[in-house]
Amino acid sequence: MKRILLITLLVCSFVELGASEENIRINEFCIKGREWIELYNPNPFDVSLNGYSIETKEDLFEFTGGTIPADGFYIFEPSGFLDNDGDIIALRDNTNSTIDMVSYGYEGYAPAPPSHKSCAFINEEWNLDLTPTKGEENDVANVSLGSSLMINEIYEKTIEFYNPQEIPINIKDFFITDGDKIDTIDLNSTIYPHDVLVFESTITFTEKDVLYLFDNLGRLIDMIGYYSHDLDESLQRIPDGDPTFGYSWETSNLYDIPESLGSLNDFFIISEVYKNFIELYTPIPREVSFSITLETKREFTLYVDRFLIISNNDRSFFREFRFHSDIVINESFNEITIEFKGMEDHLIYDHETLARIPIKPNSDFKETKPTPKEYNKLYSLDPPLVITEVMYNPKKPQLDKYYEWIEIYNRSDLPYDPENLYFENKKINGDLIPPGEYAVIADSDTHLFDEIDIKNKLKLDGNLSLSNSGDYIAIMEGDIILDDMTYHKNSSKEGFSLEKINGVWRKGRFGGTPGYAIEIEEREYYDTILCIFRNNDELEKEIA
Incomplete structure (x- = not known):
């Protein structure tokens, strides 16, 4: 007999183990392949199972017979009874008292076993058994959380391991699983104390995954999960090797922040230097104690919301960036040293702008544009192309994808080949853009080019998909940003483009002029563009 009960009934009915005279217990279970639960x-x-029951989050099975022999086992083999990602299994005796319970996967600390593997009880804990002992005494390895390596960061399919111990540890034949697939680490690599190693996994992580790490003896040594959290960037432990073992976002004490693979997660470093400021960065908002040495050494303890700006001239800094620096030190930036938690970061500054891209300790400094209190980006210092006009909200919203466009201008003295030109991660295709001319980038199936005479047409491999509520636009040559801009919901209005005039973005006065098509006769020009005027000098664009 099966029936669905609320899990709250299961939890509220919990009593101290041992309340039943017989102390029957859940001993091993398999959730994939063919389900079974071993009692x-x-x-x-001998103990009669008449009146006993097994309950999960969704189902209930009540025994009407069956006997477990003395010092023996009983195998219950249901179908579709156990959740593959996570569940709670409770055993109740014939008085309806809960006498044993196990939570696995994203519901608890017992590992979710992959297909045809089991989770077995050993020394008051649960561990993954690669060779199940159905109907026999368990022989699984012990659980040893925190005794060896730890999962320090997860980014896409890349995993960073950290050694919190005081001895080197060789990772060969360690293995990981998410409850679906087992990935053996076939690296004969040693991780030294308080160092990290990056491993490219074959596991595809999903929302309900818990990642388990086992040593070469099969001992469970670490586990983390992020169920109930929408992953944006990378999962990280801070401080490195934080000994919090969990199966969900709430229990794992993780951070979702920009990746720092191959370096320690807990850092406070120089992220950017410009003629009038030094930018320091920590991956999470917190109180930081550090020292900075320029011409003299100074020590600080203060709260830092990721970025800290130190200027040598706050007035100059404010004029250029329109906000004040956090600290003013009127000393030369020629040589900079930061000390934090026994780690030292040092830079000899001899360029206009130097920035770590991405911001992590093992990244090189690169020349780029200054972007204080923003995540660093790699910009071209002399871009051949610039963005001059954007239509993100055409007259008919239901036709946005057919009439959105971005206009760019070749400011160089040479024809520009768009062979390596990208919008986001999408390739831009088209012919050479002559020097001093405009080109228009549109959707792969745009209607724009069929309806307007545009000389230099560029099509995207995919959809432009410009949001009407605001977006960030960047035109890239490989991984280098040639030009970018950000607009907001009210930057313009329906049917009007955004134009860059004298270096300032503003609402287009005449609807839109894609490709600088002012030679078109004055008339209503489809509902998407509104109106384009002929020979109107006011439309002349000046390139910043």
Whole structure:
């Protein structure tokens, strides 16, 4: 017999284990392949299962017969009874008292076993058994959380391991699983104390995954999960090797922040230097104690919301960036040293703008544009192309994808080949853009080019998909940003483009002029563009 009960009834009915005289317990279970749950009777006498029940989050099975022999096992083999990602299994006796319970996967600390593997009880804990012992005594390895390496960061399919111990550890034949697939680490690599190693996994992580790490003896040594959290960037432990073991976002104490693979997660470093400021960065908002040495050494303890700006001239800094620096030190930036938690970061500054891209300790400094209190980006210092006009909200919203466009201008003295030109991660295709001319980028199936005479047409491999509520636009040559801009919901209005005039973005006065098509006769020009005027000098664009 099966029936669905609320899990709150299961939890509220929990009583201290041992309330039943027989102390029958859940001993091993398999959730994929063919389901089974093994019960064990540790007593020297047989026990009738009549009136006992097994309950999960969704189902209930009540025994009407069956006997477990003394010091023996009983195998319950349901179908579709156990959740593959996570569940709670409770055993109740014939008085309806809960006498044993196990939570696995994203519901608890017992590992979710992959297909045809089991989770077995050993020394008051649960561990993954690669060779199940159905109907026999468990022989699984012990659980040893925190005794060896730890999962320090997860980014897409890349995993960073950290050694919190004081001895080197070789990772060969360690293995990981998410409850679906087992990935053996076939690297004969040693991780030294308080160092990290990056491993490219074959596992595809999903929302309900818990990642388990086992040593070469099969001992469970670490586990983290992020169920109930929408992953944006990378999962990280801070401080490195934080000994919090969990199965969900709430229990794992993780951070979702920009990746720092191959370096420690807990850092405070120089992220950017410009003629009038030094930018320091920590991956999470917190109180930081550090020292900075320029011409003299100074020590600080203060709260830092990721970025800290130190200027040598706050007035100059404010004029250029329109906000004040956090600290003013009127000393030369020629040589900079930061000390934090025994780690030192040092830079000899001899360029206009130097920035770590991405911001992590093992990244090189690169020349780029200054972007204080923003995540660093790699910009071209002399871009051949610039963005001059954007239509993100055409007259008919239901036709947005057919009439959105971005206009760019070749400011160089040479024809520009768009062979390596990208919008986001999408390739831009088209012919050479002559020097001093405009080109228009549109959707792969745009209607724009069929309806307007545009000389230099560029099509995207995919959809432009410009949001009407605001977006960030960047035109890239490989991984280098040639030009970018950000607009907001009210930057313009329906049917009007955004134009860059004298270096300032503003609402287009005449609807839109894609490709600088002012030679078109004055008339209503489809509902998407509104109106384009002929020979109107006011439309002349000046390139910043």
